[in-house]
Amino acid sequence: MADTLSNQTSCSSPNNLKGGNDQSHGTLKITSILLNHTNYLSWAKAARLFLSGRCKVGYITGRISPPPKNDSNYEVWESENDMVMAWLMNSMEPHISSLFLYKETAKEIWDTLKEMYSEQNNLTRVYQLQLDIANLTKDSKQTSLYLNKLRSLYDELAQYRPATADADIYQKRFEEDKIFKVLVGLGPDYESLRSQILMTTPLPNFNQVCQAIQREDTRRKVMNPTSKTELYEENHEKMACLARFKSSTRKTDSQNQNDESNFQRNRSRLKCTYCKKTGHRREKCWELVGKPVREKMSPSQADLVTKDDLEKFFQKFSKTNLVSSQPVGNSTEECDIPGSGNEEGDW
Known part of the structure; x- marks a missing residue:
């Protein structure tokens, strides 16, 4: 032996x-x-x-x-x-x-x-050490602790990469550093590809790594694994908007119904002290002030609002710039136009 x-x-x-x-x-x-x-x-x-x-x-x-x-x-x-x-x-x-x-x-x-x-784990550790050195900051740490940690990382890196005058080894390390820089810049969604490259023996060269990343991008575009997620998010947003719109519409309809109900309820509480009837007050009682005289209109005139009517209306509120001289259909606005029947005294 x-x-x-x-x-x-x-x-x-x-x-x-x-x-x-x-x-x-x-x-x-x-x-x-x-x-x-x-x-x-x-x-x-x-x-x-x-x-x-x-x-x-x-x-x-x-x-x-x-x-x-x-x-x-x-x-x-x-x-x-x-x-x-x-x-x-x-x-x-x-x-x-x-x-x-x-x-x-x-x-x-x-x-x-x-x-x-x-052998192989050395490359992974070298990659991690360089990443730790690049990310290490003093922050709130004591200066001595910060410098000791940095010195420790460099000492360990020197164990994996001792000084050498061999040109081939230097070129190999230079190639590795370029690969590490590319891998560091990749997002977390490339973690599987990053691990696969670091665990490959021997480590591929820089051009091969770039080609592998480009192939991965092409594969993702073809397979489009995120399209379902994006479609779900888009549809989810649209459905949420639709739900809010429907909720707002229901709320508006409900408010209109409540307003009408409140109007009728409040009107029923009115009572004239002269004729003792409900639905109006004394100052609008027809028995005292007389029934309003309304201009008789033909059915076609009652259903239409002419340019002259609009001009009178806009002049009253200091509005101009009429667009058309043609008759327009009934407006839903409450206007002071003959034929309107929303006054309190219409009972």
């Missing part, structure tokens, strides 16, 4: 943890940062530092390989391998650690995690 258990004893006290014993090794969290779907790089660095400080990093790199099962050192290797596995799993969120319950070695866990999260 690449290394032997005897060689690892060159580390000072590899099997002893400060402030603990062998029984507590399996319940120890090697880092306060629990592994989730977005923080693999920082978690892996913290976990590796912990294991390296206790001469156990060989269990995840494969440098300490298992001896034959009939070897006297096999039980020691198995015990320490299980301890490292427990450390790793205790430092993950529960829904992630449950995926590794049936792994046999710490190296299997480490390699699986690297395969699952290191």
Whole structure:
């Protein structure tokens, strides 16, 4: 094997943890940062530092390989391998650690995690970090907290994107930044497309991303998934307007009926003190003042209002600009024109 258990004893006290014993090794969290779907790089660095400080990093790199099962050192290797596995799993969120319950070695866990999260999730995390940096503002935070948060984001970004003089890597990052800028500008209704692009391996180039967005727009126009919603909203607004109109019409009709009813009711309360009849007052009693003389008109004249009648009416109210000299039909306005029968004394 690449290394032997005897060689690892060159580390000072590899099997002893400060402030603990062998029984507590399996319940120890090697880092306060629990592994989730977005923080693999920082978690892996913290976990590796912990294991390296206790001469156990060989269990995840494969440098300490298992001896034959009939070897006297096999039980020691198995015990320490299980301890490292427990450390790793205790430092993950529960829904992630449950995926590794049936792994046999710490190296299997480490390699699986690297395969699952290191490459593709790095791009997603880089995208999120750049978005957080762009949106971070001081607001009411203390200056020290604001600067520390900004420094922390840049430090983590540097872990994903260490400094390099390689022109190819620089060009690749430049292409990624252009893609990130396009994705940031898309609205929340493009979230599925944005996730699909970020999870594509390898990441498509800038032109391919632009084409994918244009295809999505074309698909939406063809499928028109929002037409039903827009039609519903338009019809809903029209129905609401119609309902308000009908309500207003019913209210107006009801008011007219109430006004007529009130007029008749109030008129029935009038009583002449001279003739003792109802429906009029003493000052309009025909027995005292006489019955009004009304000009007799032919049926055709009674039904029409001529230009002369209109001129008299408008002159009375200082109105001019008559439009037509032709006779007009009966007006619904209450005018002082012979033939009108709305006076109180018409009883």
